[in-house]
Amino acid sequence: ILNVEQSPQSLHVQEGDxxxxxxxxxxxxxxxxxxxxxxxxxxxxxxxxxxxNGDEKKKGRISxxxxxxxxYSYLYIKGSQPEDSATYLCASHLGxxxxxxIFGQGTELSVKP
Amino acid sequence: DSGVTQTPKHLxxxxxxxxxLRCSPRSGDLSVYWYQQSLDQGLQFLIQYYNGEERAKGxxxxxxxxxxxxxxxxxxxxxxxxxxxxxxxxxxxSPGTGPYEQxxxxxxxxxxx
Numbered sequence: 001i002l003n004v005e006q007s008p009q010s011l012h013v014q015e016g017d018x019x020x021x022x023x024x025x026x027x028x029x030x031x032x033x034x035x036x037x038x039x040x041x042x043x044x045x046x047x048x049x050x051x052x053n054g055d056e057k058k059k060g061r062i063s064x065x066x067x068x069x070x071x072y073s074y075l076y077i078k079g080s081q082p083e084d085s086a087t088y089l090c091a092s093h094l095g096x097x098x099x100x101x102i103f104g105q106g107t108e109l110s111v112k113p
Numbered sequence: 114d115s116g117v118t119q120t121p122k123h124l125x126x127x128x129x130x131x132x133x134l135r136c137s138p139r140s141g142d143l144s145v146y147w148y149q150q151s152l153d154q155g156l157q158f159l160i161q162y163y164n165g166e167e168r169a170k171g172x173x174x175x176x177x178x179x180x181x182x183x184x185x186x187x188x189x190x191x192x193x194x195x196x197x198x199x200x201x202x203x204x205x206x207s208p209g210t211g212p213y214e215q216x217x218x219x220x221x222x223x224x225x226x
């Protein structure tokens with residue numbers, strides 16, 4: 001994989017549903033994987049930065065896992081709420097490229113009350 | 114509020130003109146990043162400065178240039194503007210170039226007519 005790919009492109013769920021999205025990234029020259037949350041009319045907000053294979057991070061109802069060997073990360077939201085509606089971006093941070101992030105296209109989540 | 118400020122918020126200008134976008138990083142952050150988001154495009158990394166020096170470069174056009182000043186604020190200069198340069202330009206900052214969260218400013222919306 002040369003690019004950062006996210007799936008699905010969009011997701012519509014009901015309040016209370018749990019959901020998950022996938023981020024695939026280049027596994028060679030891996031340095032870190034970032035997750036951001038981007039609400040409409042606002043700027044991206046960092047959720048997690050993950051560096052170690054097998055790493056798992058949690059913030060409230062949102063958690064993420066990382067597999068650097070196969071080049072994927074999952075983001076989970078437990079019991080989705082309408083305020084979780086946003087675009088979730090992942091970004092690959094490769095080694096020897098300073099702080100350059102390569103972003104995926106994002107997964108747009110819509111949570112209906 | 115991320116602590117990153119960008120001015121102006123909106124900019125409307127004509128083709129062929131030159132504009133300067135300004136960014137002040139969070140207090141204590143040494144790295145500044147510039148990103149472009151065009152219609153139907155994800156966030157594209159343009160360039161990173163760390164403590165006044167260029168650290169990483171993306172697919173930044175030759176018509177675009179940036180610099181970081183001794184007080185750590187940064188400016189992105191866009192010249193010979195074309196219609197396709199219309200986009201949302203974000204600045205972000207982080208403490209260094211390692212696996213740090215990047216804090217995004219509110220963005221500058223550039224419209225080239």
